Amino acid sequence: MAPEPLSAQQTEDALAELPGWSVAEGALAREYSFHGHLPAAAMVIHVAAIQEELGHHSDQLLSYNKLGITVNTHSVGGRITELDVALARRIEEIAAGHGVR
């Protein structure tokens, strides 16, 4: 069954629990900074593994020491759903372990 898009209030409540995340162009978004390229690249792979586990996938934009992550739910026309929030929470859980600055 397709997930329901979150209301504006539900999105705001979710963001309150996700410091550093915002809504950008209709997606949940966050940029992480690292101490170099390899830690940033390692984070990409770790996020990819979580995404395969959840069956839900963000767009990850890797640059030298930064990783931009945006996620919305394609199956409901690119709206934000609980699936996006769940992925963002999981990403937050691993970020410190990757030496995010």
Ligand SMILES: C[C@H](O)[C@H](O)[C@H]1CNC2=NC(N)=NC(=O)C2=N1
């Ligand atoms: C079949 C598979 O579970 C779906 O195509 C999943 C894959 N990953 C996905 N990721 C995102 N962000 N939105 C989706 O609707 C989506 N659908």
